[in-house]
Amino acid sequence: MAEDPRQIMADTLAAVLENMTFTFVDSPEEEVQTTDTEFLHATITFDGPSSGVLGLAAPRGLCAELAAGILGLDADEPEVAENISDILGELLNVTCGNFATAMFGETGVVNQSIPQITRLDETAWRGLMARPEAVKFIVDDAPLIAHVVMEERR
């Protein structure tokens, strides 16, 4: 494969975050610390000319801030809490669609699954952060991790 999937995913995600959440993203030079103890992790699978898995993880507090910004509410309002999982899932869904087009072009159909959201504790978050395929971002002074794994075609 000529293009690096991690780079394509990183570029795609940055554009998605900026245009959907109206925030700017940066790439950290050092590990970004967070006081959050609860994290959310969204994953989505895609199947087209190649298949694979994309993922996105962030502290719950950042998810709340992003949802609140979009909904025009304060982060502690109940309506924001109801949409915290949705924000991460939608960001991943849009990223996956654009990633697939950037990777495979516009001629074929790429099917993608519904994003699955799980909670992570601090240990699982650190484990994800340490994975070699993890791409790290800073959004609103908080860390956000993305990852992509391409599956080999037999």
Added chain:
Amino acid sequence: MPYNILVVDDSKIIRAVIKKTLGLAEVEINELYEAANGKEALAILREHQVDLVFSDIHMPEMNGMELIERMAADGALREIPVIVVSSEGSKERVDQLMKKGARAYIRKPFTPELVRDLVQDMMEVPHG
């Protein structure tokens, strides 16, 4: 002239993003209606005068494709332009949607400038 716009998406977050982008695009809005699927959208379309529809494709109960088909089959609704909003970039899927009666397609994420130009195109060009 302010428009009555219907936004159809099962995600409240995406509906809010579209709403916010329309605001940033300075599109003049009279009423902004929201529906979580095609079924809810049809009920709103039959109850209110709507000038323009933004619709997702994948939704429970009634998806965007069926909504477009139903609108095309209804003499009172077929002239209302539908802009399909999706993250899918497949040319095959876009062609299929346009054949069914969608007037335009935009990919998420989109900029306010793109939305403004598209709304202007949809509302100023007469369609037959």
